[in-house]
Amino acid sequence: MRFSLVIPTLDRPGDVRAFLDALTRQTFHDLEVILVDQSGGDIYDSVVADFSKVLPVRHIRIDVRKCRYACIVGASHATGDIIAFPDDDCLYLPDTLEQVDASFRKNPSLGLLTGVVLNQHGRPSQMGRWLTTSARLNENNIWTGLVEFNMFIRRAAYEAVGGFDANMGPGCRFVAAEGQDLGLRLLAHGVGGYFDTRLQVVHPDKPTGVNLMRARSYARGMGYALRKNAAPWSVLLKFVVRPVGGIFFNILKGDRNAMLYHAYVLLGRIEGYYSSAARLAAKMLGKRA
Incomplete structure (x- = not known):
């Protein structure tokens, strides 16, 4: 087969x-x-x-x-x-x-x-x-x-x-x-x-509307994977800078929904990265804990 x-x-x-x-x-x-x-x-x-x-x-x-x-x-x-x-x-x-x-x-x-x-x-x-x-x-x-x-x-x-x-x-x-x-x-x-x-x-595209909880949950998975696999600092910075930039850019634009979206993405990535589960998974792989 x-x-x-x-x-x-x-x-x-x-x-x-x-x-x-x-x-x-x-x-x-x-x-x-x-x-x-x-x-x-x-x-x-x-x-x-x-x-x-x-x-x-x-x-x-x-x-x-x-x-x-x-x-x-x-x-x-x-x-x-x-x-x-x-x-x-x-x-x-x-x-x-x-x-x-x-x-x-x-x-x-x-x-x-x-x-x-x-x-x-x-x-x-x-x-x-x-x-x-x-x-x-x-x-x-x-x-x-x-x-x-x-x-x-x-x-x-x-x-x-x-x-x-x-x-x-x-x-x-x-x-x-x-x-x-x-x-x-x-x-x-x-x-x-x-x-x-x-x-x-x-594959069909996801709905285009802002779904804050979905954004946060997906970002949490990204944060977990970054920590578990000891992503290099260059990668970590990229996944922090983008949502931070999105927050400030949309504050200046006055787009509250887009600003909140980027804020929830940042929050989710931080939650996943600093979770006890990610720390344990990294330790099990022998990575940076």
């Missing part, structure tokens, strides 16, 4: 159906789908029944509603050489897996491959800041060069570093940056990582 696609999902059978439908149009077919269902009901049964006729789909049910915990469970059942964790609401382009397979075959030292995000209209996503050119991943650029649902990893490397941190991701206090955390641990293990602008996955 070449690819194991682990899909953590909660109450989105329509989106999963759309992803699997797009998967049937892949030009590369050596794959398995591991659907990790956190819904606690039977809403995915018809989807699994329909697509099991054309795809090898394994349906796993769990009671814990934590996205990366679901990924960990799904990964324990994977048999493919390369493992990926597509969001239940993303879409692969028809040649995605063929392109990834070719990249791994061409470069045996490559262990982690990621790429860009297109929104539902086929335009560059507004989901944060991203690298604009292809590059080898390192501890500085990985923060803007990796997204979880467009991330392909040699399964042996994924298992060697222990997979995702179950305390991170949707459903946890530290909602975001679990991909960067995993990627940094892979790089520290000697795994080669690459960001390829040609590797494109479709």
